[in-house]
Amino acid sequence: MDKKKLIIMGGILTAVLAGAVVFFLLRGNGDLTRRNNTLRLAREYIDQGEYQRAMDLLDQLLIDDPGDGEARALRDEAIEGKRLAEMRRDDGSPLTAEDIARLLEEFRSRGNALTLADIERILAGVLPGSAAGGPSGGSGADVSAAASAEDAAAKDAAAKASAGAEARAASEAVEARKRAEAEELARASADRQARMKEVNELVEKGKSAVARNDFRGAEEAFKEALSKVPGGETRFEGRKLADISDAWYEGSSRNGATPLGSDAARRALQAARESIAKDPSLALPQYTLGRLSRDQGSWPGAVTAFKEALRLDPDNYLYAYELGRSQFRTGQFAEARTAFENAVKLNSRFEPAWYNLGGTYSALRRPGDALNAYQKAVALKSDYAPAWREIGRIYSVREDYSRAVENYGQALKYNPRDLASLRALGYAQSQLGQNQAAEASFAQALAADSSDAQTNDNMALVKIALRKYKEAVEYARKASAGAPANERYAYTLGLACEKAGDLDGAIAAYKASAAKNPRYVRPRINLGLLYLDNGFPDAALVYLMEAYRAEPASFEVNNNLGGVYARMENWPQAVERYEAALASQPGNSTVRMNLARAHVGERDLPGAREAYLEVIRLAPNNYDALFELGKTCAGMGDAESARRYLAALLEKSPSYSGKAEAEKILAGL
Secondary structure (H helix, E strand, O other), X not given: OOOOOOOOOOOOOOOOOOOOOOXXXXXXXXXXXXXXXXXXXXXXXXXXXXXXHHHHHHHHHHHHOOOOHXXXXXXXXXXXXXXXXXXXXXXXXXXXXXXXXXXXXXXXXXXXXXXXXXXXXXHHOOOOOOOOOOOOOOOOOOOOOOOOOOOHHHHHHHHHHHHHHHXXXXXXXXXXXXXXXXXXXXXXXXXXXXXHHHHHHHHHHHHHHHHOOOHHHHHHHHHHHHHOOOOXXXXXXXXXXXXXXXXXXXXHHHHOOOHHHHHHHHHHHHHHHHHHHXXXXXXXXXXXXXXXXXXXXXXXXXXXXXXHHHHHOOOOHXXXXXXXXXXXXXXXXXXHHHHHHHHHHHOOOOHHHHHHHHHHHHHOOOHHHHHHHHHHHHHHOOOOHHHHHHHHHHHHHOOOHHHHHHHHHHHHHHOOOOHHHHHHHHHHHHHOOOHHHHHHHHHHHHHHOOOOHHHHHHHHHHHHHOOOHHHHHHHHHHHHHHOOOOHHHHHHHHHHHHHOOOHHHHHHHHHHHHHHOOOOOHHHHHHHHHHHHOOOHHHHHHHHHHHHHHOOOOHHHHHHHHHHHHHOOOHHHHHHHHHHHHHHOOOOHHHHHHHHHHHHHOOOHHHHHHHHHHHHHHOOOOHHHHHHHHHHHHHOOOHHHHHHHHHHHHHHOOOOOOHHHHHHHHHHO
C-alpha cells in the first residue's frame, strides 16, 4: 500500500569482551534428579528476580560439569537478568519487573545477550507510523543494524586485537619478575647463588620443553630443579613453582581442549597450589588459578583468584584487567568498571583495557563514557577494528548515521570480513536513505552467510525501499523460514507480499505474525487496513481492536480505528478515536481534518467548525479545510463567516476543484 511509510530502525550490539579458550568436557553421569531440581529452582529464582541466587546454584552445576549446556544457558540468562536489573533509564529510574520479564523473553528466544539498541527498541514498543492521508499506514518495520548474535568472526577479531597487547603485558611481567629475582640473587652467598642459578636454568629448560609439547622432558627438568632448591629458601621455591605453573598454563592454553591441553592444565593447577602453600604472598599462582578458572568458564572462581592476585600485587594492570573481564562475565558491571578504570590508570597505553572499559560503560548505559574509552583504544591502536565498530554503534544509537558509516568503514578497512560491521553499515546507510549502498553491504554480508535471518530481513526491507518488491519477497521468505518464531520477520514478509500485489500472501503472513505475539500491533494494523481498503470494515475492526487492546494509546491504532468507524458511519466512535490519536500528536492536521469531518457526520457543526479552524491554523494552505469550514458555517446559519471563508478560498486558490460549488453557496447566502 503506497500510502504507508516504511520506517527503518536498527538494533546495535554492545561490546563483547575478548573471549577465552574453553575446555569442552564430556558430561558425567552424576545425580540427574539433583541436577534437574537445581535447574528448576534456578528457573524459579530467575522468574522471581533473584538472579544472584540462581547464578550461585548454576555455578555449582557448572563446577561439577562445565559441559552442561542447559545450565550454562540458564546461567547466562541469570547474568542477563542481573544486568538488566542494574540498568537505569536516562532519568535514572530502574527498569520495571515487567520490562525485565519482557526483555528476558526476547533473550531466551534469541539465545544471546541483548544489545543496548535492542533493549531500547523493545522498551519503546512498536514504532510510530505515518499519518499521511486518511487512515495512516501501518507499514513501518525494523531494519536491524546487526545479526541477532555477534558472529564468530567479530568475536575472533576482538580476541586477536587484544592478544598482541596481552602477550606484551605478559612478557613485561616475566621480565619484571626476572629483574626482581636477580636483585635478590645478588644478595645471596656465592654458593647459594650458584645453586639458585642452576635451579633457574633447569626451570628454563623445562619451559622450553613445554613449548615443544615435550611434557615428559619438562616434568623431568622441573622435578630436578625443585630437588636442587637450597634449604631454607621457601620463598624462592614458591616463586619457582609459580614459574612452573605459569609454564604449564601456557602449554594448556596453546593446546586448548585436547588431552594434551587438559594434562597441562592439571599440572598448572597442582603447581599453583603448591606455590601458594610455600608462599601465600605470591600473586602469580593466584593469577594462574584465575586463568584456569576463566578458561573453563568458572567465572566466580576466576573473580576470586584475580581479586586475590591484585590484592597481592596492586600495581599489576594485567591482574586488574583480567579481574574486570571476569566480573563482567558474572554480571558485576559496576565492579568491572572499577577494575578496568584501575587497569588504565596503572597503564594508560594498554588498549584492551580501554576497549573493555568501553564495553562495560555500554552495559551500564553510559554511552558517552563508552565512546571516550573506545576512542582511547583506537588512538593507541589505529587498526583496532572491534573498537571502530563499537564507536559506529554508539553513533548509530545516537542517530548520527554519517559518523556511524564513517566508523564502520574504519572497522571494515582493518577487518574486511567483519560481518557485524557489514550488517551495521547496511543499517546506517539505510537510515541515511543510501539504500543502494545498504543493498550492497547486506549482499556482501549474505555472500559470507546466506542463512542469517536478520540480514535477510534487513535486505528485504531495503529492497522494499528500492521498490524491488519481488526480490523483497524472496529475502523475506528466507528470513521467516530461518527464524519461524520471529513475528517481525513474518511481518516483513507480509509487507513485501502486499507491495508485490500478493494480497493473499500478505494476509497469511500478517496473520502468522500476529499469532506469534499477541502484543505486536503492526500486523494487526495492516490487516485492518487491507480489509478496510477491500470493503470489509467489520473484519478490519476485529484486527484493529486487537491492536487497540495491546496499545490503547497508540496514535496509529486510534487514527486507523477512527477511519474504520467513519466508514461504518459510527460517528461518535470515530470522533472518540480521532481525539485519542490527537492526544499523542496534537499538531497533526490530517487527523484534525478527519475529526472535523466526523463531527460533521454526527451533526456536531460547532465541533466541526472548531476542528476546521485548528486545521487552518496548523496548515494555512489547506484549501479543503477552508472550503469545508465555509460550508459548515453556512449550515450553522452564520452567513457572514461562510462568506468570509469561501471568499478567502477563491482568492487564494482561483482554480480550486470545488470552485463551482463554493460560488453556488456564496450566491445563496
